[in-house]
Amino acid sequence: MSDPSTLVYLIYGIPGSGRREVLFDLLSDGIEHNEPVLYFHPEGEVASSFDQRLQALRHVSMLNWKLDGAKVIHGTIQAAPNKIIFLAPGRSDPANVAEAIQAWMNHHHCRLARILTVVDCSFLSTHHEAQPWFDACIHFSDIVLLNRREGVANKWVKDFEAGYRTQCCPTRFLLVKKGRVANPFEVLEPEARRLSLYFDEHIPIEADEFEEDALAEEIKPDPYIERLESGHRVYPVPDIGTWL
Numbered sequence: 001m002s003d004p005s006t007l008v009y010l011i012y013g014i015p016g017s018g019r020r021e022v023l024f025d026l027l028s029d030g031i032e033h034n035e036p037v038l039y040f041h042p043e044g045e046v047a048s049s050f051d052q053r054l055q056a057l058r059h060v061s062m063l064n065w066k067l068d069g070a071k072v073i074h075g076t077i078q079a080a081p082n083k084i085i086f087l088a089p090g091r092s093d094p095a096n097v098a099e100a101i102q103a104w105m106n107h108h109h110c111r112l113a114r115i116l117t118v119v120d121c122s123f124l125s126t127h128h129e130a131q132p133w134f135d136a137c138i139h140f141s142d143i144v145l146l147n148r149r150e151g152v153a154n155k156w157v158k159d160f161e162a163g164y165r166t167q168c169c170p171t172r173f174l175l176v177k178k179g180r181v182a183n184p185f186e187v188l189e190p191e192a193r194r195l196s197l198y199f200d201e202h203i204p205i206e207a208d209e210f211e212e213d214a215l216a217e218e219i220k221p222d223p224y225i226e227r228l229e230s231g232h233r234v235y236p237v238p239d240i241g242t243w244l
Helices: 019-029 051-056 094-108 121-126 128-140 154-165 184-188 212-219
Strands: 007-012 037-042 060-068 071-074 083-087 111-120 143-147 172-177
Touching (some): 007 128, 019 111, 111 128, 111 184, 121 154, 143 154
Parallel strands (some): 007 083, 007 111, 111 143
Antiparallel strands (some): 060 071
């Protein structure tokens, strides 16, 4: 498969956050049913009631995949999709996933459309110490979908979003209601709104057109992707499995 017009989507979120329910909504109402989609389902993920419903969609082909360090491993691709959707393993390091997906897209000559993070508000509101893991996911994301808000105070949801706005985060924050988003087309629109520049194609700029600080920012490695000589991340992400 080598088609630069093929769009790739990536969905972050912990197990049980409603990712596959949201994905079913997006595939059902946000993508034309005559448009072929390849859905990469993470191996070993706990079964969801939406698994069979996703497999039953005629325009969707499913292929299992797994993350090996920062590498994507999967079987032979037999479909010729217009869109590809990776569901990130729910217990994975978001930086490893980002690095793996970027390498996979470069190899297959695809381009990134959008990265989504489904936030389980009920989980995070009671496990505040897990915030750095979600920070990493949202750093790479264009859209954050606030799900599982039952029993969560509206003030917590507003404060959660406001915390990112004070950091001038360009990511869109949208509510999920009963597993559905208000406008699937808005969620899937291939427009970059993420804070990270890791997936962007950098165009060299003339040194005399910009200040030195601007040039330094242009070539600065992504803080979550950068590694030390030892191979460890400069800014490691905590293991989300500690709180699951």
